[in-house]
Amino acid sequence: MLIALPTILLSGEYAHMSRKTSLSGFHEWLPQERLVELHVLNTLAEVFELHGFSSIETRAVEPLGTLLRKGEIDKEVYTVSRIHETNAPDPEDTSRLALHFDLTVPFARYVIENAGHLTFPFRRYQIQKVWRGERPQEGRAREFTQADIDVVGDGALDFRHDIDVALVMAEALSTLPIGQFIIRINNRKLAEGFYQGIGLTDTAGVLRNIDKLEKIGVEKVSEALQEELGASPEQAKLALALAQIRAEDSSFVDDVRALGVENELLEEGLTELAEVIDQLYKRAPGTAVADLSIARGLDYYTGTVYETNLVGHEQLGSICSGGRYDALATKGKRTFPGVGLSIGVTRLISRMFSQDMVQASRNVPTTVYVALTDDDDWSSAQDIAQSLRARGISTEVATKAEKFGKQIRHADRRGIPYVWFTNYDEAGDASHEIKDIRSGEQVSVDLDTWMPPTDDLRPVITKVEDTAN
Amino acid sequence: MLIALPTILLSGEYAHMSRKTSLSGFHEWLPQERLVELHVLNTLAEVFELHGFSSIETRAVEPLGTLLRKGEIDKEVYTVSRIHETNAPDPEDTSRLALHFDLTVPFARYVIENAGHLTFPFRRYQIQKVWRGERPQEGRAREFTQADIDVVGDGALDFRHDIDVALVMAEALSTLPIGQFIIRINNRKLAEGFYQGIGLTDTAGVLRNIDKLEKIGVEKVSEALQEELGASPEQAKLALALAQIRAEDSSFVDDVRALGVENELLEEGLTELAEVIDQLYKRAPGTAVADLSIARGLDYYTGTVYETNLVGHEQLGSICSGGRYDALATKGKRTFPGVGLSIGVTRLISRMFSQDMVQASRNVPTTVYVALTDDDDWSSAQDIAQSLRARGISTEVATKAEKFGKQIRHADRRGIPYVWFTNYDEAGDASHEIKDIRSGEQVSVDLDTWMPPTDDLRPVITKVEDTAN
CATH class of the missing domain: 3.30.930.10 (Bira Bifunctional Protein; Domain 2)
Structure with a gap:
């Protein structure tokens, strides 16, 4: 299956x-x-x-x-x-x-x-x-x-x-x-020093308007600077020229200097930035x-x-x-x-x-679902779970020995990748198998040493790579 | 020191x-x-x-x-x-x-x-x-x-x-x-079945009074059961006898049975508990x-x-x-x-x-404080820190090349156990030493391999054992 x-x-x-x-x-x-x-x-x-x-x-x-x-x-x-x-x-x-x-x-x-x-x-x-x-x-x-x-x-x-x-x-x-x-x-x-340097004293007002640049655009900010703050067209132009400077290295310093404004606070800001x-x-x-x-x-x-x-x-x-x-x-x-x-x-x-x-690689923390062959195996199944958890493997135990198909479907619906089966021979000795629900593969395993692949130990969260382009 | x-x-x-x-x-x-x-x-x-x-x-x-x-x-x-x-x-x-x-x-x-x-x-x-x-x-x-x-x-x-x-x-x-x-x-x-079995029908009322047992004691609960709920002295005695049963295994079942009360709900509760x-x-x-x-x-x-x-x-x-x-x-x-x-x-x-x-073994997540010998070493010190962090070692870097004693005292006040020192020879090659502030011991270390003892990797939280007795 x-x-x-x-x-x-x-x-x-x-x-x-x-x-x-x-x-x-x-x-x-x-x-x-x-x-x-x-x-x-x-x-x-x-x-x-x-x-x-x-x-x-x-x-x-x-x-x-x-x-x-x-x-x-x-x-x-x-x-x-x-x-x-x-x-x-x-x-x-x-x-x-x-x-x-x-x-x-x-x-x-x-x-x-x-x-x-x-x-x-x-x-x-x-x-x-x-x-x-x-x-x-x-x-x-x-x-x-x-x-x-x-x-x-x-x-x-x-x-x-x-x-x-x-x-x-x-x-x-x-x-x-x-x-x-x-x-x-x-x-x-840098910004306040520059505004002072060009004679705009309400630096908070300028900042408030510059803050709207992305929303309303250059034209409207320019208008607002002139109408609200009484800036001259030249002052507004300079303030906006500053706001349009962008660089991934310190080459921006030369761009600011090219605007020809001198101010002590501006210099301090330029050095820091x-x-x-x-x-x-x-x-x-x-x-x-x-x-x-x-x-x-x-x-x-x-x-x-x-x-x-x-x-x-x-x-x-x-x-x-x-x-x-x-x-x-x-x-x-x-x-x-x-x-x-x-x-x-x-x-x-x-x-x-x-x-x-x-x-996400799966929906739940659980790696292993321990199935029950017999209702009376619940306590032994808890022993198995305890052994797995001691190695950091998140494990749940079924509560009822329903048909295996039903137990597997439950694990599948929960998003648990592995189901553990245990058989007891007439002497009461246990043998274990584990089924990887994704591949359907079922193999014999040793309770004391089995470990899932690292990627199955916990849910793995990854970025979806954009394959559309 | x-x-x-x-x-x-x-x-x-x-x-x-x-x-x-x-x-x-x-x-x-x-x-x-x-x-x-x-x-x-x-x-x-x-x-x-x-x-x-x-x-x-x-x-x-x-x-x-x-x-x-x-x-x-x-x-x-x-x-x-x-x-x-x-x-x-x-x-x-x-x-x-x-x-x-x-x-x-x-x-x-x-x-x-x-x-x-x-x-x-x-x-x-x-x-x-x-x-x-x-x-x-x-x-x-x-x-x-x-x-x-x-x-x-x-x-x-x-x-x-x-x-x-x-x-x-x-x-x-x-x-x-x-x-x-x-x-x-x-x-x-179990409790409700028992109360029903002895004829106390206001089981919520009985439970509410039994809930006060630890606070007000047997006498007062007995009084309340009789006065508030109209229980007979015998009913109150039985309800209180039940509440005093305590066992770490299922031997409590026999203790309950010994009170001679029969009720279906009681039996269900006994089996579950x-x-x-x-x-x-x-x-x-x-x-x-x-x-x-x-x-x-x-x-x-x-x-x-x-x-x-x-x-x-x-x-x-x-x-x-x-x-x-x-x-x-x-x-x-x-x-x-x-x-x-x-x-x-x-x-x-x-x-x-x-x-x-x-x-707690210490106050901060930090294991290593990278000291500065020269203010200009800050960026190289960041390289050292990055190398340590890549191995899971929490690391901070000093911002100023103050006297070593002052840098060590800062690490000590912060609760950081190790201080890292780097010397550059004339060819610019780095040699590293680490000081354990607790022992004062300072040893040469290799940047690419040094690891603290496991107990120093993260703060360790332990119970204080009672040594007073």
Whole structure:
């Protein structure tokens, strides 16, 4: 008997995007999709730990006052209250609890609270769910997982950490089954210095408009700079010329200099960005570019800023963003500068599923299904399973001695590749056979030594290579 | 120079319990405490997967109506609303969202929604945070992590799964650095059949009172049975006699029979419990007892019920509880019976810290700190780190060529055991030495082959053996 157990494409009927969800914006993966998510999360954690980042988690809730510090983001926040609080919430009460909307703000609060217990520069990674009450669409969920790394210093933080965190993320993203990506890097000092140098003093306003470049285009940004900020046509032209500079090595420095603007802050930014790009170009070629259009408008970054696109999926938006804060947190006169990046894991994974980017070798952790010849063999079958598990082989045991065909079909439906059969002779001695459901091949095996091929030990997650072209 | 790097006791100044938390009931671990939690969670996940359980996660929120189905638990629920909903919440509106208070109710909803995509019996594990608005105390947090396994069938579920899940949890708990535990097992059919047999018809009422046995004692329960439920002194005596039966093997059956009660449901329960206990006694001796006082009052279990105590920490309450539901979920005429157990991870870990039960070999994932002799060596030092990481050795690189003593002290404060030094001769050829900070020993090493002892590759978490006695 040969039962086909094909490689499972995590799409079509399996894909979450095509299933009905009972709560819009709240993704829940099927077990086989969760295998992919786990693979992604475990891979990220492994890379982060190899680079000396410690795991932490923060509580899901913060007082509203903590969350509001960062700006206008309050409109997207979920507040939390005990069910018996039936009074209308007081909008002025900032001690009310709310679900965190990112991992940076809670981390800053954690650093302040635990500064006495941490050693600086402190390297942490944090993989948790966050919540935002935004209108759901692809790439924008109400509950989603972020994977952050940050390095935070006490008083000062060497600039080399700006290079380091980008290298770590380049390595982490390269290890995932997602294909090519580009980390686009800019520097706030460079941009702000340039705007000051051409006489545009509302640098935040310029950044906010430059941030819309991809969405609305050069013409409209130029208009907005002139109408909203009173820029001259020449100033607008220069600001836009800067934003159009892009290079994978430090040749961008000459392009900026060619615009003829002189400013001390600009020089500082040019030096920093050149150093980041040179190291990325050298150590992780093809993963990063200097892109002077990157603004990251709403966030309070003060130096290097990063955004990341998945090549061929640019319209998805950034899958990994971040930057440098001169003051990630402050405690009295003490300042904690930081630099870090955050991967939008749910955004990335949703795309992997909706675009058939990834496949799993099977649906379940289980490698072996131990069949029963007789109902009374259950306890002996548990012994067999225990022996296999001791060698790291995931094993389930049938509960009933149904016909072998039925037991095999059950294993097949579950997605388990091997079925184990045991016969006892009249002296009670056991002999064992194993069937590979995919090939139909059944062979005698030794209980104490049998191992599956390495690729069958755990589900293997791989990128689907594009064979259409 | 010899700098001591002692094994870290995760207690005293390190322990969370002695730190101030800014939000009562919401635990946050220090990085070195989180190492212990990660060890526990990874160990559990590994055991669950070896037994063929698939990971799933459910969203953090459910409509209030879904959560209320289970009973009176609503008083402990946190509701969630978008910040701009400023009207008073309508207490009657069960479509309002709330944070889940356990993982069973959301799992039941998940099974119903995804039944068409699952293969039954479906084995899942789920490790997530849950929230309850209870008054915080030791063992009772407002945000805490649960680790659940359940097997759920479509229409029917073989009784052997009741044995299986207990064996999985016995193995999982044995693998943790927590010392001895006892899974106390009872059976609702046994208890209800017995109460019916002696003429007590309000079996739920009896169970509710028996559930208080440990808290208020035999006398008070006897009084309550007579006063609240109208039991005769003889009926109360028999109900209490049943609750005092305890055995690690199926000898409890004779003890029950000796009470002279006959009832069909009782017989069914006796047979089931005897089968569970016999297998536990045989396959995981010393981990389980039949304990006929276990009631698990509020939950809608219908057969086997489990509670687990950590030996010597009984006052902490159960660290792993669960049972069998005839109908974990229903969808029209379709019924999904289930059986499962849930570990209270946060309760367990808080205890491990507050009672100095566990130690970590170090505070950080990092094994090697690459020192800099010259600021310009940073990129070469990154090459060295990359080479070590390729062999799975967690490595950090210094950012500045400070005096070696200062670089070593930094590694020491971080808790990193090894510092790597590289010298370049005039021809530019590198020679490498490594210092073990703990012993002070410094030796020449080969970059391409050096490996730390296995115990230094990752932080090792072990139980503190009680040497006081």
